[in-house]
Amino acid sequence: MNAHEDHEDHPGTLPVQRMRPGDHAFYRYESGTHGRDVMSAFVWAGLARGEKVLVFGPPRLTSGQVWSAFEDAPGPLLATAHRSGGLALSSMRRLIEPQREFTADRQWERIVEETRAARDEGFTGLRAYIDMGWVADLGADLDTMMDREQRAGHLFTDGFYSEICAYDESRFPEPVLRAMRHAHPRDLLARLGQLTCLRTGGTLHAVGEADASTRAEFLRALRLICDAPGRGRLTLDLRRLEFLSVRCARDAVRLLDTAGAGRTVRIRCSQRHATLLDRLGARTADIEVSG
Structure with missing residues (x-):
């Protein structure tokens, strides 16, 4: 499945x-x-x-x-x-x-x-x-x-x-x-430790746990939304993540810097994850704390 x-x-x-x-x-x-x-x-x-x-x-x-x-x-x-x-x-x-x-x-x-x-x-x-x-x-x-x-x-x-x-x-x-x-x-989700990434329009929803075992899938999903054609705002929604590792958080921060011309990227997440992203260099203006 x-x-x-x-x-x-x-x-x-x-x-x-x-x-x-x-x-x-x-x-x-x-x-x-x-x-x-x-x-x-x-x-x-x-x-x-x-x-x-x-x-x-x-x-x-x-x-x-x-x-x-x-x-x-x-x-x-x-x-x-x-x-x-x-x-x-x-x-x-x-x-x-x-x-x-x-x-x-x-x-x-x-x-x-x-x-x-x-x-x-x-x-x-x-x-x-x-x-x-x-x-x-x-x-x-x-x-x-x-x-x-x-x-x-x-x-x-x-x-x-x-x-x-x-x-x-x-x-x-x-x-x-x-x-x-x-x-x-x-x-x-069927198992603990699982990650599922769902895309709806210009929003990528990461659900589950983003860590060493699921990082490859997390990276694929980040690249998918980052490389999407067109202009306008993209949203990375992390509110349904139970766990976000430092390495995966760093990958998300890099996303903010690699979006194509005419693109802006917002990360929607909990205060706990916002604190981690901020410490890794994300701009406060790019983070929306919610949920």
């Missing part, structure tokens, strides 16, 4: 670390990986924010196997949260009890109950990682699942609840995966 092609027409593409309270995200993972690194990062970030976390792992895995996916997460935070109830491993089957047949209304009712309970318990938010393997496990039809995904927006309106819907790409038809990606406001 070519990450650039897969994400190029979704405006909400971002790495899992950039998810915020109230986000509803689609996540597609390769069969056999169980989405371990993205799941772990999502869980750890939620606990670090003081949120309660629910994990509905792949139904074919035991709770012990799901728990083993968190073994590489840093520090004692997960173990402490698991003991205290801040991290709960569950299943869709258990969530909708005593009903045995899945309905969107029953699931929404239970999520609202869990959200209310998390508020009452003093958590700063509630987040859920839901592996969509529950569809086959409960014998639900795809139309029911797709309808739920397309009409779930009311769960996220107050910014307290966030959710990842994780799809094993071997278990769903490609048209369903494409439809579900576009039904979600957020579309997660």
Whole structure:
């Protein structure tokens, strides 16, 4: 799967670390990986924010196997949260009890109950990682699942609840995966450490992590926008970068000096990245701090 092609027409593409309270995200993972690194990062970030976390792992895995996916997460935070109830491993089957047949209304009712309970318990938010393997496990039809995904927006309106819907790409038809990606406001990169560069008009969006392992792709994208024909302003948007190395930041600064005649280049980024770019010699007038 070519990450650039897969994400190029979704405006909400971002790495899992950039998810915020109230986000509803689609996540597609390769069969056999169980989405371990993205799941772990999502869980750890939620606990670090003081949120309660629910994990509905792949139904074919035991709770012990799901728990083993968190073994590489840093520090004692997960173990402490698991003991205290801040991290709960569950299943869709258990969530909708005593009903045995899945309905969107029953699931929404239970999520609202869990959200209310998390508020009452003093958590700063509630987040859920839901592996969509529950569809086959409960014998639900795809139309029911797709309808739920397309009409779930009311769960996220107050910014307290966030959710990842994780799809094993071997278990769903490609048209369903494409439809579900576009039904979600957020579309997660497949792996930690990945970089995807998306171009819309005169703007290049760098998404993920720009470091030694992804520098070649970052450079190709910089050259692509720098060498674009025509005149006017170009924008390098770094707001969805989770990490920007010094070397890649220096490459971006050089971009400002190599644009063709009649071109101006603006870098749109966070304050953290703006500070780094400034120290590497970028002109303050060329940087727009946003997000």
